Structure formats: C-alpha cells, structure tokens
Amino acid sequence: MTAERAYRLLLHVYPRRFREEYGDEMLAAVSEMRRHFDGSATAFWTFVLRDTVCAAGRERLHSMRWLATAACGLLVTTIAGDLVTWTYGYFYHPYFEGVPVRVLPYGIALGLVLGGSTAMAQRLLFPSAERRAHQWMLASAIALPVAILFCSAAIDRAVTGVLPIANVHPRVLDVFVLGPARPQGWSDLAIQFAAMAASALVVRALVLMPRVRSRHAH
C-alpha cells in the first residue's frame, strides 16, 4: 500500500468539511514528504500518526463549538427564566391575583436573553470573522427556542409521575413552559415561541450584521 493510499484512509479521522477542503493537498504533501523523508518507514508513520491524532482532535473540537454556543444560550436563558420565576413567586401578593404575565412580552424577554447570550458566546468562541454567521443567527434564534420549549415540555411529560425526583428535575427546564406566563394551550405556546425566536433573531442580527458588513468591506 502506498503512503498516499494509507494516508487517504487516515484522512477520515478529520471532519468531512475539512477533508473536502484540504484532503487532496494533504495527500500531495504526504506523498512528497515520504519521498524526501530521511528516516525509516516506522519513524515516518509514527510522525504522521502523531500529527494526525493531534490535528484531527483539535479540528474535531473546533467543529463542535456550535454545541458550546448553543449550550451557553440554553444555560443563560434557563437561569434567567428561573430567576424571573423565583422573583415572581417571591414578590407575589394577592393584590396581583388574576393579573397574568402575558406570553408575548415574556417570550420577547426570553428571546432577548437568548439572542444576547448566544451572540456573546459566539463572539468568545469565534474571534475571527465567521463564514456562516447568517446560519448561526438563524439556528440560534429558531432551533434553540424550539429545543427549549418543546424539549422541556417533553421532559416534563416523560418524567412527571415516573421518577420520585419528578417534582424537582423538570422544574429547571419547564420555566419556559410553566413560567410566570403559563401558556394556556398550543396557541399561547406558539405565540411565546414566535416572540422568543423573533426577538432572538433581532438581537443576533444587530450584533452580527456589522461584523459581516465589515468582513465584506475588506
């Protein structure tokens, strides 16, 4: 088996996008390197293997940053939602009985927190101009509210009554569904989701568009 053929197999360790972009050039480089390498075949492959493991590991970790961005948005929004619920419960007074928190402003507020926190995480994790800024913006504004609202509802349904910790466990997530706004059905839930997604999208657009514009200007 030639060095090039063996290295072609090794390339599968790298993320697909990276392999498609640089795979051919890497193959050419390895084949030239093999021709000019002074040491034994064992020394050559030890070097190449060590390089592949380290570089592919870094690249795989790098390509998982979207997960960290999403997790940061989810965590910050959950904490903010919990704080709102706690504050609402703490300052509750019978005078406010029957004055419900509207799903629309509550959704907008959560969306602002979500948009802000994911934008902040993206800035920290992607210090250089990000090619897919638009996709990121849409993903965090739409996919995350969907995940938050519907996963929390699903977890709530699945866990309640099944586990003894049911009353504690879902509470962390279900603030979005059972928070102070308390959606009264699917239409309320849809309004809350739409408000959340739209406000998160606006925040992301305001934060990211100047970056994208300045990138195009260069």
Next chain:
Amino acid sequence: MSPTRAEFHVLLALLDGPRHGYGLMQDVEELSGGRLQIGPGTLYTAIKRLRTARLISETDAGDERRRCYKLTRKGRGVAEEEAQRLSELVRLARKRGLLPSTS
C-alpha cells in the same frame, strides 16, 4: 488574533513569497533550525485558521492539486505584532537574568 507557534512559523515562511503546502513544511523546519517539524495535519489546520482570519490567502499556482498561499497585508501586520511581542519577552528575560545580556 494571536498566532500559535506553528502559525507564526507559517507566516514567517510566507514573508519570502507564496508557497505551497510541502514547501511550507520544509521552510518551517529550516527556519526553526530543525526544532519544529510540522506534519500535514498541523500545517493545514494552521492554514485553515490563518485563511479564516484573512492573514493569508490563496494564490494561483498553475497546479490543480496544489494551492499556493501568500501573506496578506493584515497577515504581515499580525506577524510584525507577534515578533514585537516576542522581542519584548526576550528583553524582559534578559532584564531578569534569564538570558545573557547582549551588551
């Protein structure tokens, strides 16, 4: 952006003009006096990061399989800044007696 050791060596190698991947690997080894030997994985992850940060760009090499890379103006600026930073560190190390004084 602050370049890593391998990235800084790639920027230094490109100061002499455009290079393709294997040429860069050879130049980096030569520039570092054989102390830094980078493989294709390290090289192309560095190239990807430098291209994303617009410190280097692709240039026509007349070869379909191999692309050549050249330093951008921004890349030259970052390399200068990094060299300045390292020189400042060396100055500090001299001042603290870690390195012999040149005078």
